[in-house]
Amino acid sequence: MTDRLVGQVSGYLPNIPLEVVSQGAEALVFKTKVHPYIEKPYLQNNSEYIIKFRPSKPYRHPKIDASITKNRTIGEVKFMAKLSKLGIKAPSVISADYKNGIIWMECLGSELPNGEVSSLKNWLWYLERNESEERCLADDVKLACNKVGELIGKLHMNDMIHGDLTSSNILLQNGEPMLIDFGLSSYSGLPEDKAVDLYVLERAILSTHSVFSDKYNQWLLEGYEAGHKSSEFGKKGNKKLVETIRKLEDVRLRGRKRSMLG
Amino acid sequence: MSYTTINFPQFPQYTVFVSLFQGVEKDTLNTVKQELIAGNEDYDFCFLNTAHLISLEQLYSSIHRAILNFESGNMRAKTLNTEIIFNLSPVNKIMEALKSFGVDEKTPNLVAVKVFKSEELDSNTIIQVNNNLVNLLKVEECQNLKITDELLYKLVDIAKFKKTYKLNDAKISDIDSQGQLTRLAIADSLLRGL
Numbered sequence A: 001m002t003d004r005l006v007g008q009v010s011g012y013l014p015n016i017p018l019e020v021v022s023q024g025a026e027a028l029v030f031k032t033k034v035h036p037y038i039e040k041p042y043l044q045n046n047s048e049y050i051i052k053f054r055p056s057k058p059y060r061h062p063k064i065d066a067s068i069t070k071n072r073t074i075g076e077v078k079f080m081a082k083l084s085k086l087g088i089k090a091p092s093v094i095s096a097d098y099k100n101g102i103i104w105m106e107c108l109g110s111e112l113p114n115g116e117v118s119s120l121k122n123w124l125w126y127l128e129r130n131e132s133e134e135r136c137l138a139d140d141v142k143l144a145c146n147k148v149g150e151l152i153g154k155l156h157m158n159d160m161i162h163g164d165l166t167s168s169n170i171l172l173q174n175g176e177p178m179l180i181d182f183g184l185s186s187y188s189g190l191p192e193d194k195a196v197d198l199y200v201l202e203r204a205i206l207s208t209h210s211v212f213s214d215k216y217n218q219w220l221l222e223g224y225e226a227g228h229k230s231s232e233f234g235k236k237g238n239k240k241l242v243e244t245i246r247k248l249e250d251v252r253l254r255g256r257k258r259s260m261l262g
Numbered sequence B: 001m002s003y004t005t006i007n008f009p010q011f012p013q014y015t016v017f018v019s020l021f022q023g024v025e026k027d028t029l030n031t032v033k034q035e036l037i038a039g040n041e042d043y044d045f046c047f048l049n050t051a052h053l054i055s056l057e058q059l060y061s062s063i064h065r066a067i068l069n070f071e072s073g074n075m076r077a078k079t080l081n082t083e084i085i086f087n088l089s090p091v092n093k094i095m096e097a098l099k100s101f102g103v104d105e106k107t108p109n110l111v112a113v114k115v116f117k118s119e120e121l122d123s124n125t126i127i128q129v130n131n132n133l134v135n136l137l138k139v140e141e142c143q144n145l146k147i148t149d150e151l152l153y154k155l156v157d158i159a160k161f162k163k164t165y166k167l168n169d170a171k172i173s174d175i176d177s178q179g180q181l182t183r184l185a186i187a188d189s190l191l192r193g194l
Helices: A002-012 A062-086 A120-130 A139-157 A191-208 A210-229 A235-254 B026-038 B056-072 B080-088 B094-101 B123-136 B149-155 B158-164 B177-190
Strands: A019-023 A028-032 A049-053 A093-097 A102-106 A170-173 A176-179 B003-008 B011-021 B046-049 B110-117
Touching: A002 A019, A002 A028, A002 A049, A062 A093, A062 A102, A062 B177, A093 B056, A093 B177, A120 A139, A120 A170, A120 A191, A120 A210, A139 A176, A139 A191, A139 A210, A139 A235, A191 A210, A191 A235, A210 A235, B003 B056, B003 B123, B011 B056, B011 B123, B046 B080, B056 B080, B056 B110, B056 B149, B056 B177, B080 B094, B080 B110, B158 B177
Parallel strands: none
Antiparallel strands: A019 A028, A028 A049, A049 A102, A093 A102, A170 A176, B003 B011, B011 B110, B046 B110
8 A cells, every 4th residue: 555655656756765654544654865956055053954745636526536636735735834823833845846746845843762753743752652640740741731731822823713623733943842743724704613723633642642641732822822921912811711611621521523414 | 057856755756846046127027017017927936025025944844835736736826937926925926926926126136946847857957048048038047046045145125024024023133033933924825816
């Protein structure tokens, strides 16, 4: 399966060495050491780049398939461009080929001592496996969680919804959190959608970091509050925060789906 | 004599020629414009004014995408030269793009770009091409400078640049503003008309 898709993408990107990083239902993520058009770009990491590729799906009608691939790729690039305009940390776009569903972007994150990428998930797991309990609840973990919450708060204040908040979609670079993977992102000002976004993260933390999930979730929410209360948003922030948190309680009781259908 | 040639790993079959000229006379600029409209083959280059060019990365990104569109048959403009100009622009109108990024009497600095087939090009032809340009633009050789990020940043008109790319409300910190503006400009032109 993956081989066929890699063959497909190599056809679109000749002479570009590709290394598969991860594969989802919708897209494949590759890493490469080659920049498409310049050797020294204005990026922190100018030795590695990420390529996200949405392969065509043989089970869809070719016309619908082409339009879905194109529109989703455009949507994701738009979202990332908007984030960088707002100063919210996320990978910047290098290049895009909408027709073939290819996005080139900045490679963020660093490497943990065990060689894994420094996502929040990998970092917390690394601490959990190799260090003591105190270390897992140390101040820098708290600070990181707070900062993640703050970042999400900022995102929501701009009426942007990530759609797939999990600890592996949050990267840490020198203690600063960054968001990745905007395949399910959308725009909404409704407290409902924001609450569901938070709820998804809460459940993700609960299932992937169950030992200390209470603490982590508490710190994330503290950060989320701080993000809304920043002076940048004035009084509006507090109002939106109250609405979202109230909604979050409803969502916790009933689950992510609003209706029982589907 | 200072030109640059670039090759993209994806397209080894093409070699791109880039050359920068400073202090071109107004009359010459007008002639260039007229000859371009008349379709004179000697002027078969992509001429850009430097007021909206913030960095090499921005320029190369547009050339790269123009070649990509050319190869896949997705060009919007008639020629590859215009396609390069069009791909720099955040506005989905070719005329607007030509107005802001093409030859402009108000900006005396000019970048000439041309895409060659790699096999048709050797170092002699390229020197010849550059010499022809020096003559066409009626400049001294010392006005033909090596294109670098530092030089482009000196020649760019930040106020105009921000206006064209609608970046006046973007949050830009003072450190590395050239890099941040580059990123935003590339993203904006990638999303042109979408």
